[in-house]
Amino acid sequence: MKILNIGKDFSADPIGRFRYPDGNRSGEVFREDFLKPALNSLKTHEKLEIIIDDQVESYGSSFLSEGFAGLVKYGFMTSQDFHNKIEIKYVNDDFEFYKKKIIEYVNSANYNSKPYIPTKS
Template structure:
Protein backbone atom coordinates (compact mmCIF):
# COMPACT_ATOMS: atom_id res chain seq x y z
CA UNK A 1 0.00 0.00 0.00
CA UNK A 2 1.28 3.47 -0.86
CA UNK A 3 0.45 7.15 -0.38
CA UNK A 4 2.11 9.64 -2.71
CA UNK A 5 1.50 12.91 -0.84
CA UNK A 6 2.12 15.19 -3.84
CA UNK A 7 0.06 13.15 -6.31
CA UNK A 8 -2.78 12.07 -4.03
CA UNK A 9 -3.09 14.78 -1.38
CA UNK A 10 -1.51 18.14 -2.25
CA UNK A 11 1.62 19.59 -3.85
CA UNK A 12 1.47 22.29 -1.16
CA UNK A 13 0.87 20.54 2.19
CA UNK A 14 0.74 23.21 4.87
CA UNK A 15 -0.75 24.04 8.23
CA UNK A 16 -1.65 22.08 11.29
CA UNK A 17 -5.47 22.09 11.43
CA UNK A 18 -8.42 21.94 9.05
CA UNK A 19 -8.90 25.63 9.84
CA UNK A 20 -5.49 26.27 8.21
CA UNK A 21 -6.73 24.94 4.86
CA UNK A 22 -7.57 21.81 2.90
CA UNK A 23 -3.95 20.63 2.79
CA UNK A 24 -3.34 20.60 6.56
CA UNK A 25 -1.63 17.94 8.62
CA UNK A 26 -4.91 17.15 10.34
CA UNK A 27 -6.64 16.62 6.97
CA UNK A 28 -3.84 14.37 5.74
CA UNK A 29 -3.83 12.33 8.96
CA UNK A 30 -7.58 11.89 9.24
CA UNK A 31 -8.48 11.45 5.56
CA UNK A 32 -5.43 9.67 4.10
CA UNK A 33 -2.91 8.36 6.60
CA UNK A 34 -5.18 6.79 9.23
CA UNK A 35 -7.53 5.10 6.74
CA UNK A 36 -4.52 3.62 4.91
CA UNK A 37 -2.91 2.42 8.15
CA UNK A 38 -6.14 0.77 9.24
CA UNK A 39 -6.38 -1.16 5.95
CA UNK A 40 -2.92 -2.72 6.26
CA UNK A 41 -2.78 -6.47 6.47
CA UNK A 42 -0.58 -8.10 9.10
CA UNK A 43 3.09 -7.70 8.15
CA UNK A 44 2.31 -5.11 5.46
CA UNK A 45 3.83 -1.60 5.44
CA UNK A 46 2.51 1.70 4.17
CA UNK A 47 4.96 3.41 1.82
CA UNK A 48 4.81 7.19 1.97
CA UNK A 49 6.31 9.10 -0.97
CA UNK A 50 7.47 12.52 0.26
CA UNK A 51 8.92 14.34 -2.73
CA UNK A 52 6.75 13.89 -5.84
CA UNK A 53 5.90 17.47 -6.87
CA UNK A 54 6.44 18.91 -3.38
CA UNK A 55 9.00 21.60 -2.64
CA UNK A 56 8.94 21.52 1.16
CA UNK A 57 7.02 20.75 4.36
CA UNK A 58 6.31 22.92 7.35
CA UNK A 59 6.89 21.57 10.82
CA UNK A 60 3.24 22.13 11.77
CA UNK A 61 2.07 19.86 8.94
CA UNK A 62 4.51 17.07 9.76
CA UNK A 63 4.03 17.17 13.52
CA UNK A 64 0.22 17.12 13.25
CA UNK A 65 0.06 14.50 10.51
CA UNK A 66 2.53 12.03 12.00
CA UNK A 67 3.03 13.00 15.65
CA UNK A 68 -0.73 13.45 15.94
CA UNK A 69 -1.25 9.74 15.34
CA UNK A 70 0.66 9.02 18.53
CA UNK A 71 -0.59 12.03 20.50
CA UNK A 72 -4.23 11.13 19.82
CA UNK A 73 -3.71 7.46 20.70
CA UNK A 74 -4.22 5.82 17.31
CA UNK A 75 -0.85 4.01 17.37
CA UNK A 76 2.16 4.19 19.69
CA UNK A 77 5.40 5.50 18.21
CA UNK A 78 7.10 2.11 17.84
CA UNK A 79 4.09 0.57 16.10
CA UNK A 80 3.67 3.54 13.77
CA UNK A 81 7.31 3.57 12.75
CA UNK A 82 7.11 -0.17 12.07
CA UNK A 83 4.04 0.33 9.86
CA UNK A 84 5.42 3.08 7.61
CA UNK A 85 8.24 3.28 5.11
CA UNK A 86 9.16 6.81 4.06
CA UNK A 87 10.64 7.15 0.58
CA UNK A 88 12.00 9.97 -1.56
CA UNK A 89 14.21 10.43 -4.61
CA UNK A 90 15.54 13.88 -3.76
CA UNK A 91 18.12 13.54 -0.96
CA UNK A 92 17.07 16.94 0.43
CA UNK A 93 13.94 15.18 1.68
CA UNK A 94 15.99 13.06 4.10
CA UNK A 95 15.63 16.05 6.44
CA UNK A 96 11.82 15.73 6.38
CA UNK A 97 12.00 11.98 6.97
CA UNK A 98 14.19 12.64 10.01
CA UNK A 99 11.72 15.29 11.25
CA UNK A 100 8.81 12.84 10.92
CA UNK A 101 10.68 10.23 12.95
CA UNK A 102 11.55 12.84 15.59
CA UNK A 103 7.94 14.09 15.85
CA UNK A 104 6.65 10.53 16.19
CA UNK A 105 9.22 9.62 18.84
CA UNK A 106 8.70 12.83 20.82
CA UNK A 107 4.89 12.52 20.89
CA UNK A 108 3.39 11.14 24.06
CA UNK A 109 0.97 8.30 23.36
CA UNK A 110 -2.69 9.14 23.95
CA UNK A 111 -1.83 12.47 25.60
CA UNK A 112 -4.60 14.45 23.92
CA UNK A 113 -8.17 13.54 23.02
CA UNK A 114 -8.83 14.25 19.34
CA UNK A 115 -11.43 16.88 18.60
CA UNK A 116 -11.78 17.87 14.98
CA UNK A 117 -10.84 21.50 14.33
CA UNK A 118 -13.18 23.76 12.38
CA UNK A 119 -12.91 23.91 8.63
Protein backbone atom coordinates in the same frame (compact mmCIF):
# COMPACT_ATOMS: atom_id res chain seq x y z
CA MET B 1 2.96 -2.89 0.56
CA LYS B 2 0.58 0.00 0.03
CA ILE B 3 1.82 3.35 -1.22
CA LEU B 4 0.68 6.84 -0.25
CA ASN B 5 2.25 9.56 -2.39
CA ILE B 6 1.69 12.88 -0.62
CA GLY B 7 2.23 15.05 -3.71
CA LYS B 8 -0.04 12.99 -5.98
CA ASP B 9 -2.62 11.62 -3.54
CA PHE B 10 -2.96 14.56 -1.16
CA SER B 11 -1.44 17.92 -2.15
CA ALA B 12 1.61 19.33 -3.90
CA ASP B 13 1.54 22.15 -1.33
CA PRO B 14 0.87 20.64 2.12
CA ILE B 15 0.68 23.39 4.70
CA GLY B 16 -0.62 24.13 8.18
CA ARG B 17 -1.66 22.20 11.23
CA PHE B 18 -5.46 22.20 11.46
CA ARG B 19 -8.36 21.79 9.05
CA TYR B 20 -9.82 25.00 10.42
CA PRO B 21 -8.43 27.62 9.91
CA ASP B 22 -5.56 26.21 7.76
CA GLY B 23 -7.68 24.44 5.13
CA ASN B 24 -7.74 21.21 3.19
CA ARG B 25 -3.95 20.94 2.79
CA SER B 26 -3.30 20.75 6.55
CA GLY B 27 -1.67 18.05 8.63
CA GLU B 28 -4.98 17.25 10.31
CA VAL B 29 -6.69 16.65 6.96
CA PHE B 30 -3.78 14.52 5.77
CA ARG B 31 -3.80 12.41 8.94
CA GLU B 32 -7.56 11.98 9.28
CA ASP B 33 -8.63 11.72 5.62
CA PHE B 34 -5.62 10.04 3.99
CA LEU B 35 -3.09 8.53 6.41
CA LYS B 36 -5.43 6.85 8.91
CA PRO B 37 -7.64 5.29 6.21
CA ALA B 38 -4.52 3.98 4.43
CA LEU B 39 -3.24 2.49 7.70
CA ASN B 40 -6.64 0.97 8.49
CA SER B 41 -6.65 -0.77 5.11
CA LEU B 42 -3.35 -2.57 5.75
CA LYS B 43 -3.38 -6.32 6.16
CA THR B 44 -1.51 -7.94 9.04
CA HIS B 45 2.25 -7.35 8.68
CA GLU B 46 1.70 -5.13 5.61
CA LYS B 47 3.50 -1.78 5.53
CA LEU B 48 2.58 1.64 4.20
CA GLU B 49 5.20 3.38 2.07
CA ILE B 50 4.82 7.15 2.15
CA ILE B 51 6.54 9.03 -0.67
CA ILE B 52 7.38 12.53 0.51
CA ASP B 53 9.32 14.09 -2.39
CA ASP B 54 7.19 13.55 -5.52
CA GLN B 55 5.66 16.87 -6.67
CA VAL B 56 6.23 18.51 -3.25
CA GLU B 57 8.77 21.29 -2.75
CA SER B 58 8.85 21.44 1.06
CA TYR B 59 6.97 20.92 4.33
CA GLY B 60 6.33 23.12 7.31
CA SER B 61 6.88 21.80 10.81
CA SER B 62 3.20 22.29 11.69
CA PHE B 63 2.11 19.98 8.88
CA LEU B 64 4.67 17.30 9.75
CA SER B 65 3.96 17.41 13.47
CA GLU B 66 0.18 17.26 13.18
CA GLY B 67 0.12 14.89 10.22
CA PHE B 68 2.50 12.28 11.58
CA ALA B 69 3.09 12.77 15.32
CA GLY B 70 -0.65 13.33 15.74
CA LEU B 71 -1.09 9.59 15.17
CA VAL B 72 0.78 9.00 18.43
CA LYS B 73 -0.40 12.06 20.38
CA TYR B 74 -4.08 11.23 19.81
CA GLY B 75 -3.64 7.52 20.55
CA PHE B 76 -4.10 6.01 17.09
CA MET B 77 -0.78 4.13 17.33
CA THR B 78 2.40 4.04 19.39
CA SER B 79 5.65 5.37 18.03
CA GLN B 80 6.89 1.78 17.77
CA ASP B 81 3.82 0.83 15.71
CA PHE B 82 4.53 3.84 13.50
CA HIS B 83 8.05 2.60 12.79
CA ASN B 84 6.82 -0.97 12.24
CA LYS B 85 4.04 -0.02 9.81
CA ILE B 86 5.29 3.07 7.96
CA GLU B 87 8.28 3.59 5.68
CA ILE B 88 9.08 7.16 4.66
CA LYS B 89 10.62 7.21 1.17
CA TYR B 90 12.26 9.85 -0.99
CA VAL B 91 14.65 10.00 -3.95
CA ASN B 92 15.74 13.64 -3.63
CA ASP B 93 18.39 13.80 -0.88
CA ASP B 94 17.09 17.21 0.21
CA PHE B 95 14.10 15.39 1.69
CA GLU B 96 16.22 13.45 4.18
CA PHE B 97 15.75 16.48 6.44
CA TYR B 98 11.95 16.06 6.38
CA LYS B 99 12.17 12.34 7.08
CA LYS B 100 14.38 13.06 10.09
CA LYS B 101 11.91 15.70 11.32
CA ILE B 102 9.00 13.25 10.98
CA ILE B 103 10.89 10.65 13.00
CA GLU B 104 11.88 13.26 15.60
CA TYR B 105 8.27 14.44 16.03
CA VAL B 106 6.91 10.89 16.22
CA ASN B 107 9.54 9.78 18.73
CA SER B 108 8.95 12.79 20.97
CA ALA B 109 5.13 12.51 20.92
CA ASN B 110 3.51 11.12 24.06
CA TYR B 111 1.11 8.29 23.29
CA ASN B 112 -2.56 9.17 23.81
CA SER B 113 -1.61 12.37 25.64
CA LYS B 114 -4.40 14.47 24.20
CA PRO B 115 -7.99 13.76 23.13
CA TYR B 116 -8.59 14.38 19.44
CA ILE B 117 -11.16 17.11 18.85
CA PRO B 118 -11.77 17.69 15.12
CA THR B 119 -11.42 21.30 14.00
CA LYS B 120 -14.11 21.09 11.32
CA SER B 121 -16.06 24.32 11.15
